[in-house]
Amino acid sequence: MAAKEAQARIKINKLLEEAGWRLLDGMGGKANVMLEANVKLDALGDNFEATSNGFVDFLLLDERGHPVVVLEAKSEDKNPLAGKEQARKYARGHCCDFVILSNGNLHYLWDLRQGNPELIVRFPSPASISEHRKFEPSPNRLTDEVVGIDYIVRTQYPDYESDASYRNLAERDAFILKHGLRFLRDYQKRAVHKLQDAVAEGQTRFLFEMATGTGKTLTAAAIVKLFLRTSNAHRVLFLVDRLELENQAKKDLDSYLKNTFTTVVYKERRDAWRGAQIVVTTVQSLLFNNKYRRLFSPTDFDLVISDEAHRSIGGNARAVFEYFVGYKLGLTATPRDYLKGFNPDRPSTRDPREHERRLLLDTYQTFGCASGQPTFRYSLLDGVREGHLISPVVVDARTDVTARLLADEGYAVVRQDADDLDGDDEDTFFHTDFEKTFFSDATNRVFCETFLQHALRDPVSGEIGKSIVFAVSQNHAAKLAQLLNELADLLFPGKYQSDFAVQVTSSVKDAQQFTIQFAENKLLGSANFIETYKTSKARVCVTVGMMTTGYDCPDLLNIALMRPVFSPSDFVQIKGRGTRKYNFLKTLHDDGLKPLVAAPEKTQFKFFDFFANCEYFEETFNYDEVLRLPARTGNGDGKGTVAMGDASTDQVTYSHLGGDAVSFLAQQQVGPDGMKIDRMFFERFEEAARADAALREQIENGQWDQAIEYVVNHLLDKPAEFFTLDKLRRAAGVDRRLTLKEILQKVFGLIPAFKSKDEMLEDAFQAFILTNQTRLADGDAQAIEAMKYFFKAYVTDASLRSIIDGKQFTELYVNPAFGMADFNAVPADWRNRIPEYVKDYVSLNPFM
The missing domain is CATH 3.90.1570.30 (tt1808, chain A)
Structure with a gap:
């Protein structure tokens, strides 16, 4: 002892x-x-x-x-x-x-x-x-802090509301753009409120699952301000998982918070970081030589934010994350639910999803979300439905060679071994071998030709839209960049001097700077076609993995996977690069040309898939518009050379010397239900509900109160699946709040489909008109559309209801959604009648 x-x-x-x-x-x-x-x-x-x-x-x-x-x-x-x-x-x-x-x-x-x-x-x-x-933390101050849509704006420009340019509606948009003001979107504000609720319940760890392009950094900035402003943190650590994201994170945080708080990148301020309230660094930097233990104390940071959390706290990086005490917030764009159908007990251990599954499960556990429910979730489909993001047009293109590589039996190659006197040996290659042990210049050429032929064009200049191509390796990236430059010289003679495509990989000097210049429209120059239109002269960046996580370039029009992808999170991240909306007139500095641009808004992007990656993650490519597998081709021309590799590995390499051609090409706009990888799984609940004999009997007997109570007590929040009403609502993919009764009606086939918010509003308005048809005067028929617009706005907009009910009509002059002109278009008698009817007969709950 x-x-x-x-x-x-x-x-x-x-x-x-x-x-x-x-x-x-x-x-x-x-x-x-x-x-x-x-x-x-x-x-x-x-x-x-x-x-x-x-x-x-x-x-x-x-x-x-x-x-x-x-x-x-x-x-x-x-x-x-x-x-x-x-x-x-x-x-x-x-x-x-x-x-x-x-x-x-x-x-x-x-x-x-x-x-x-x-x-x-x-x-x-x-x-x-x-x-x-020196600081006195108080959770009550944090939970009581009022966070509105202008929470960040009040740091950027405290007196914005009193500025004449903002008060003038005609000048407001230009004023906001000039000063870079960032108002929180409704869902971003909800995310902050969810965190405040979690703190009120005594939680110290939070996870935000937000799709790429939905403003995770802006939301995080609001959280940072919330903690610093209420003295619940004296310093914040913002962890990123890649070197190139450090400066981007600092730039964003500066633009949001620099008037009040100082942000530094640790490697640039090693001796002066204590003077900042926000420190940005990579996990790898802190891990090197145990720097985090040698140079920092556990109390140096009171809030640690981990961007792309499942990457930045995986493996050894967990030690860094757990070293610091205090609050922890994880951000991720990768939904956990797409792995629900994955069976970790299946015999095969080679499924690349197994590692991803473990990372995600570990991430949710780390942030106190072991049930699978993050603190806040906003999916790609939520963003598409609400008009903040766009879905891709999938271009499924397979060549004769890749179709055979993708086939179950693979690409069989016969070779004669000098030591084998009995005959020939057969080697088989699969898509996983492409550009590793199976090489085909003809296939790479077909990839590039198909891409250039079908790529979306820039709506202003007509040149190939800005694009990212993902290659297998750095050598493969070099080949593709060379091919694209050769082909571009044929398509656009004299326009590019090998500047069309640029290799952006870690082996290329200044590659990180290239990514920034590409986003800022100055990579290898700008305004190549139209002098007054600023857009990158280089049109294509060919990379392996540098421009996936966190890379923000909203004017991308094309993304091409000239490689197989095996990580679900990589697939989500790559696809997410193109989902942001954009107006191409932003960088056109010629007012005379602007009216000539027919479609300046980005409404779609093309997602080129040469290796059936979409099908791989869909398993059967099972969303509403199915893209079928092409018919199998013949054995090809069989031309090629086989070489034995290193004797220690006995690895065979094969160079395909014959030609190649596209055997299958299909383009399909992703439907409103999105890709399976983006959807949450409603089917599991359907299966569980239908299999429950007691519930089925209650539904058949019309005992709805008992059935709803039974589901709450026996199916929701149970460890097997942790079904919740909020989760089922999101899974259903409807833009309004579903009731549990509606969900059960759909599950048991009593209704064919859920009605959208607008469909329900149309039904409610029609009921209103039928109820009041005797009051309709001759002139009212001409104002039906104005009445309908008022009806819908009053039901769905809480701020408008407050204005109308409080008779604060002058506020309608500055209301962006429903203005005074809209109100005046409604006949006087109906301005009171519509609100009264809504209060008495319309439930607002489904529309909140």
Whole structure:
């Protein structure tokens, strides 16, 4: 026992010294560690708990010699939490806000002002504790903070509302654009409110699952401001998983918050980061040589935000994330539910989704969402339905060669082995081998020709729209860039001098800068076709993986997968690069040309798929508009060469020397239900509900109250699937709030489909007209459309209801959704009649 106690003391002393605490007076200054009264450091023998009180407390002092931390030390064989209450009592007696509980191996840091003891791997430094004391966290201030759509704008431009240009509706849009003002969208505001609700319930970890293009960084900025403004954090760590995302994150956060808070990239401010409220860095940078443990204390950051969380906290990176105490927010664009149909117990262990599944499950567990329900979710389909994002036109193109590589039996190649006197050997290649052990220049050429032939054109200049091509490897990227430049020279003679396509991979100098210049429309020049139209001269970036996660280039019109993809999150990220909306007139600086652009708004993008990746993730490509597999081709021309590789691996390489051609080409706009990988699974609930005999009997007997109660008690929030009403609503893909009764009606075939919000509004308005048809005057018939517009707006817009009910009609002059002109178009008698009818007969719940 004595040995364990002595060993614990030695370890605790060392941990204190490593963190910068001084046990004895020395050149660094006076000792700032004091033992319990009447116990001297050099008097501590083997049995360091054998004191008059049965334990030893360390008091850690600030620069003025005042106690700031109580360190409760236990022997190695005791759980340090056993001394929790005694340490709390002792800390309060010394007016300390912090407690460290340690047995030399396991350590907890406890901020008595909030929360519970949190596990740490290193003791906090004196400077970190001193800094941490300066702010006084209060969850109540955080939850009570009012967050409106202008929460960020009030930091960017505090007096925006009083500016004459903003007050003038004709100038407002230009004013907002000029100053880069970012109003929160409704769903972004809801995300912040969800976090506030979670904090009110005592949660400290949160996960936002938001599709690419829905403004995760803007939402995160609102969260950062919320924590800093309410003093629930004195400094925030923003983790990204790629080097090229550091500057982008800083740029975005600066544009939102720089008037109040300072943001730095750690590698650029290694010696001055403490002067900032927001520090951006990559996980890899902190992991290098255990930098996070050597240079930071656990209390240096009170809020840690992990962008693309399932990547930035996977593997060893988890240590960085867990090192810091305080609140944790994860951001991800990758939905977990698309893996629900995946069976981890299937015999094959080669399924690439297994790793992805584990990462996602681990991520949800880490952020306190083990049930599979994130703190807030906003999917790609939500964004498409609400008009914030766009779906792709999938171009499924397969050549003779790739069709054979994709076939179950693969591409069989016969070779004669000089050592095999009995005959020929057969090697088989699959799509996974393309540009690794199976090479075909003809196939690469067909890829490029097909892409150029069918790519969307820039609506202003008519040139090939800005595009990203994803290759198998860096060598493959070099080949594709060369081919695209050769073909572009034929299509556009004299327009490009090998500037059409650029290889953007890690082996290329300044590749990271290329990605930025491409987004800013100045890669290798700009305005190549029209002098007054600023768009990148380079039209195609050929990469392997640099421009996937977090890359923001909204004017992309084409994305091409000239490689197979096996990671679901990679597929979602790559596809997500094109979902952002864009108006191409933004960079056309010639007012005379603007009226000549027929369709300046980006309403679609093309997603070229040369390896049936969509089908792979759909399993049977099972969304409403099915793209069928092409008919199998023949054996081809059989031309090629086979070479034996390294004898240690016995790897065969094959160079296909024959020609290749497109064997199948289909273009299909993704429907409103989206891709299966974007949808949540409604089918599981249908199966569970239909299989329940008791529920089925209640439905058949029309016992709806009993059936709804039964579902709530027996099917919802159960560990098997954790079905919830909110989740089922999202799964159904309807743009309004469904009732549980409607869901059951659909499940049991009592209604053919769910009605959309507008369909229900049309029905409600028709009922209103039928009810009031005797009141319709001759002139009212001409105002039906105006009445309908007012009816729908009043039902769906809470702010308009407040204006009308409060008779604050002057506010209609500045209401962007329903203005005074719209109100005046409604006949006077109906301006009161419509609100009265809605209040009495229309349930607002489905439209909220």
